[in-house]
Amino acid sequence: MADIQSVAVIGAGTMGSGIAHVFARSGFPVSLCDVEQRFLDRALASIRTNLSREAAKGKLAEAEIEPTLTRISTTIDRESLATAQLAVEAAPERFELKAEVFAALDRILPPTAILATNTSSISITKMAALTRRPSQVIGMHFFNPVPVMALVEVVRGMTTSEATFAAVRDLSVKLGKTPVEVNDAPGFVSNRVLMPLINEAAFAVMEGVAKPEAVDQVFKLGMAHPMGPLTLADFIGIDVCVDILRVLQEGFGDPKYRPCPLLVRMVDAGWLGRKSGRGFYSYEK
Structure with a gap:
């Protein structure tokens, strides 16, 4: 599986904005998508504040703040995500909401793209079964606050391929996170x-x-x-x-x-x- 270069994050709440933050800080171009522009504007303001906080603590050079922000594009049009190699769904923790997002992403994204969910408890196997690419569905469970917390639970569904797991594990390391392998079960480990x-x-x-x-x-x-x-x-x-x-x-x-x-x-x-x-x-x- 090719190295992941382009990323989409769906959901601009606390978790989604944090996930976009760490991808952009690590050099990845990110498309951040939500249903209303005001949610996206709020997310960008939050990311700017958090980047400034990191700079004040010496964890990020002041000169890196603006380049990091320019790597994040925002959209309310899911169709514009059609070139992403990885999509991370960060909708609220309700199966119906996540299922709707996953079905749309499965239709829009290229066949080789990986679909990851930031769910903290919902079955990865059940989410994968909604798609035409079950081997390319995986859990990527970040922890709040995402820019600070080192852990990512990388959750294998029953159908997740070894290539998908390896790609997401390696990507987590590039984000400065520590990936921990977990198998699909309610609530995972955490x-x-x-x-x-x-x-x-x-x-x-x-x-x-x-x-x-x-x-x-x-x-x-x-x-x-x-x-x-x-x-x-x-x-x-x-x-x-x-x-x-x-x-x-x-x-x-x-x-x-x-x-x-x-x-x-x-x-x-x-x-x-x-x-x-x-x-x-x-x-x-």
Whole structure:
């Protein structure tokens, strides 16, 4: 499989903008696509801010900021992605949304292109079955914040070819990331282990065992975690945590993955964590 030179990222939210950032910073031309120009404008502003932050910390030369930004083109027209050799789908964590994007990309992209999904829990095998190129479908699970976090879970579906895996593994290294090979299963490794921890922490709060601050302090001081599970839940997004827990519950058919009712109520109330200004903690300015 030829070296990947041109990349498309579909979805300009927190993850998609971060993925575009690391590709552009590593010298790749990137087409960033979303359904409205305002989402793309917001993503570019965020990327500029993050590049400036990297420059201030000495991780990037100030002179590299503008060239990096010029490598990112934005579009609301998926048809314009027709020459990409790799597309990374970064839509919200709902199968129906991702399925629609994948079907469109499968039609638009050249037959040799790789389709990667940044899903954090949905079956790569199920996504691959929607396409005419199942051997060229793979999971490329980045972690938030993408420019900072070293890990990429490279997830093989049942039909993913060795050539596809090798191409994405090698590409991850070029991005300055550490690829870790994982086989397809609900939640992969990261969220299969993390989400039950967050869920149990929420149950401890709901049942009055401890306040959020106390739960987080136990993990920071007792287990040397850089942040507690409830602070992390706010950072990830309470709605995303609930979505992933439901994927785990459905995928394994095991009630131990059922979302804590407190998490569900928080989503109903719009308390989604940092992005909404309130979760287990308040982030109002």
